Amino acid sequence: MSSASTPAKSISVAVVGVGGVGAEFINQLLAFPQPSPFRIVSLSSSKTHFFHPDGLSITNDSWRSELASAPNKLDFPGLVRELAGVVAPGQKVVLVDNTSSEDVAALYPTILGFGIDVITPNKKAYSGTLQLYERILSSALESGARFLNEATVGAGLPIISTLKDLVATGDKITKIEGVFSGTMSYIFNNFSTGAATGPAFSAVVSVAREKGYTEPHPADDLNGADVARKLTILSRYIPALRGALPDGYKSVATTSLVPAALAGVASGDAFIAQLPAFDAHYDAMRAAAAAEGKVLRFVGVVDVLSGTIKADLEKYDNTHPFATSLGGSDNIVMFHTERYSPRPLIVQGAGAGAAVTAMGVMSDLLKLV
């Protein structure tokens, strides 16, 4: 029974993916103050899933073991059909995709077409082909379902919501520039501090890997693809770029920091072992930057006026916020706009990690209440 003070569980949430971000999201959702408008109707790991249209009886302590002992293997299209049956007037259904699966992302148009909202930190959809992006848009428009992906850029930081607000209120974006990769941020905050010398590039990468700041294979960060994906996602929220959007992240001009000679090295350990052979190259770049009073930062730029989108290693003055203000594995994003000119709107903070990524997902979910 519902009243003003005890709202009905009007939002059914299906959670796909129970890794670091997924587990943290489930914890945040279960901890939402009562009376909560949310009920979890489905949990799916890569091995098992369970579903009940009236909501699962799970707690922070129980969901892992209940999911582990669920009999079903995941039949994802079947799950989508079951969820579609829950959609009803006054009953929203949201699929929260906490995987990084390309296959799940490919199904978003179908899911949205059933009137099921999609919320995700999965970058694959909006950084993929233009065709998939446009099918997501048109499916959502037709059914009225919403697609929200705040956590794909900057995790819990208000990056996409700020961009959308700027655009929706009539501001004109001229340039977005930022350090979008927590890994790249950590590496260059430590490698290039303004001094001509310092620790070896390979040593910094190695420490970053030990601390868990890189993917198991550091080349997956150093190739710049993660930054290119984020730039692709942002570009798709900028009206002035319509008609000039990259056809997926592979179309973004990206400087890879993976030495060509190491491009085929399959194991992360072997990659780290061979990386010192390339330290002299980075030493020279650091020294050259320092001689100009500059630091090296791996940045992403969406220059709307020139239509340039690129992920590259650039030099910034020692007095620039990318030099003075960053630390740890911070992300920083500067929005240069018609209104925020000459000084940009800046958002900064941790841009990776399970708790802050789950927060970005959860903040999207709250937009549906």
Add this chain to the structure above:
Amino acid sequence: MSSASTPAKSISVAVVGVGGVGAEFINQLLAFPQPSPFRIVSLSSSKTHFFHPDGLSITNDSWRSELASAPNKLDFPGLVRELAGVVAPGQKVVLVDNTSSEDVAALYPTILGFGIDVITPNKKAYSGTLQLYERILSSALESGARFLNEATVGAGLPIISTLKDLVATGDKITKIEGVFSGTMSYIFNNFSTGAATGPAFSAVVSVAREKGYTEPHPADDLNGADVARKLTILSRYIPALRGALPDGYKSVATTSLVPAALAGVASGDAFIAQLPAFDAHYDAMRAAAAAEGKVLRFVGVVDVLSGTIKADLEKYDNTHPFATSLGGSDNIVMFHTERYSPRPLIVQGAGAGAAVTAMGVMSDLLKLV
């Protein structure tokens, strides 16, 4: 007639106050892409107002002259009654208060009680007495109407929305620290750059006033009340402070930069003329800070752990973002939380001006769609 692609004008907007922010807001609202869910049902200046329940036929070019020639004088309680008659299932009514009137703010509980949403950059309500704040909360809870005031802190910057998201997703705020006054930011960014000497304090204040960065009477900025108001507003969104909230901004420990001897000076011109007599005091403070490698900044702090809320002139290291990253009349806000620790979440940018303030109001309005 409405369909998926041509939504009904389901949100009726009454705009009170057509000064700088109000006029810019009306322009942003009228420029909203068609089909727009908004219709303006009422415009009110301090002298005239007009109202039509089916929406006014106005354009960006016409509204000023139409409002100027409207016959009615503003009968605010009468307007509220008329708006209450527009509220219906599927028909939201929003009062956008772009005044800084205490009288209008005092009516928010009544307005909300009629089921009318209130959106405002007016700081008077949430920085006023606890009693008014609590009546706003309970009226909104009872009727289901929403009260949104993003633009009261940092104008268009996502400050309040970020704070609400942090709280709603279960993060714990430990400290909020920032430069909340664009005027104070400009003054100290120019007065205290890390050097032992520089321009006189009175000269910087005088230039700030000439550039329009201060109120006509600079004491209205230098007294710190604006910062105290913003801290009061923020504190009310922090659950851990419930039971320890200031009873309005006057309860916030605030250091006024108005010399006691000038407290009674009624005119801004006379104040500026007499301010140089106090320059030596600020020169000495600047030199003392510089000797420690620090700068002076007028900041606001909400320290949740100790329960301290204060607006004060503080010293910050030359390497601190308040020293290195600020320019112009930027606001900057650092959220220290359980998740954003040890490095805070930071939002920075212009925190005053009609266009960015109206954007903050407009972004609140978009949350209702």
